[in-house]
Amino acid sequence: METNSPVISEAKVSTHLPRRITAVLCGGLGVLLLCLGLMASVLIGFVSSSEAAKKTTIHVVEQPEVQDYLITEIVKDIEDKANPVEKIVLIFAHNKIVTALHKVFAKPEIHNLAGDAAAKAYSVYVDNEPTTEIDISPISKAVVAAVIGTDKRLKFADNLELDPIKVTRSKNDFDYGALRDSIQKGTWLFIVLGLLLQVAAWFLAIADRAKKVQRLGIRVGVFGAAFIAGVVILRNQIPDMAGANEVIATSIVDLVSSPVITRFIILTVLGVAAAATGTLMSASDENQG
Numbered sequence: 001m002e003t004n005s006p007v008i009s010e011a012k013v014s015t016h017l018p019r020r021i022t023a024v025l026c027g028g029l030g031v032l033l034l035c036l037g038l039m040a041s042v043l044i045g046f047v048s049s050s051e052a053a054k055k056t057t058i059h060v061v062e063q064p065e066v067q068d069y070l071i072t073e074i075v076k077d078i079e080d081k082a083n084p085v086e087k088i089v090l091i092f093a094h095n096k097i098v099t100a101l102h103k104v105f106a107k108p109e110i111h112n113l114a115g116d117a118a119a120k121a122y123s124v125y126v127d128n129e130p131t132t133e134i135d136i137s138p139i140s141k142a143v144v145a146a147v148i149g150t151d152k153r154l155k156f157a158d159n160l161e162l163d164p165i166k167v168t169r170s171k172n173d174f175d176y177g178a179l180r181d182s183i184q185k186g187t188w189l190f191i192v193l194g195l196l197l198q199v200a201a202w203f204l205a206i207a208d209r210a211k212k213v214q215r216l217g218i219r220v221g222v223f224g225a226a227f228i229a230g231v232v233i234l235r236n237q238i239p240d241m242a243g244a245n246e247v248i249a250t251s252i253v254d255l256v257s258s259p260v261i262t263r264f265i266i267l268t269v270l271g272v273a274a275a276a277t278g279t280l281m282s283a284s285d286e287n288q289g
Helices: 006-045 050-062 064-081 084-105 108-125 137-150 152-160 176-204 209-237 243-288
Strands: 131-134 165-168
Touching: 006 176, 006 209, 006 243, 050 064, 050 108, 050 243, 064 084, 064 243, 084 137, 084 152, 108 131, 108 137, 108 165, 137 152, 176 209, 209 243
Parallel strands: none
Antiparallel strands: 131 165
């Protein structure tokens, strides 16, 4: 009896079609969730704890562009508070002031003080501690000493000294701690679901092992490359939307985007390698056949 009739073949295709569609959907959605989970895990890592917030702040303050921005703002503030005579002094002392402030902001202890301030603020707004005191006076005193050190006639810069700031969290403030915990749990959920969907796609696929490996590699490679392109576009667009804070925004975006791009490059390379392996396996099977 003839078993390869058009009717039987068409029936097989019709039976396998829903399974193939489900496999494609599971595979695509799984890689998407996996990529989103990987990206979220990197981003949340920068603010996952007070210590992480401190390290992130220190890294930002260490950037020369950020230091230039802060120094420019400090000099503008000094000029705004100066009287006509003092403004004349500032014209001649401007370069010396900038140089002195660069030396201040290049000190590791200043970076650590900024990081400590960020960590204390984090402990209140995210870890839900009731109150804390942030003492940034050592930074302001160092700035004042640097300015007055360039010219004794700039003693009005004493007004730049800042008293300790008391940070208190009220009951009506947004619960950033709960948001952080939800994001962390959601991140792992995305990763686990992504892997499970890949397993489902593997078993649902109507193909030999070589084709399955090839298709998995193609999915991973394509999504990895797409996410790289998306992150690069966002990295170029976000600073333009920051307005006056473009320098700070650029520094932060560069900081968080670099490890994200690195992970997706690795993911893309793994996808290309898997696709190539699947292609070689398929070719080998055909030669043996």
